[in-house]
Amino acid sequence: MDLQPDEIIEIGARWLVQHRNQIDSGVVDELKRRFGVPAITAVEIIRSANRLRMGGANAP
Template identity: 50%
Template sequence: MTIDLEPDVAIQAAAEWLVKGRDPTGMAIVPEMKVRFGLTAAQACEAIRTAQRIRNCGGANAIAS
């Protein structure tokens, strides 16, 4: 088993992907993020929260808050 030493990079990538919009695959968002980005369920949820902050606060500055 490998441990991702920079999980925030994958979370950020997943959040940006979600903000840009995704093509409908018929798969629920958390399982899709787990497959596409190698995230755990908790990390996928964090990516969803991050995407929501980006949408609400606008842009990359939302990540720091």
């Protein structure tokens, strides 16, 4: 199953919100390993997860 970049970011962000406290190594490295994404996409996942934590997908 091939996912679009936006789908990977959304899935990764939701995963990160749920599992952030369980990551022992660097977050970017974990996202790269787990989702097979480059560093720039891992950063976008982190940004999206931060927006979710602050109040939803539409939060600034």
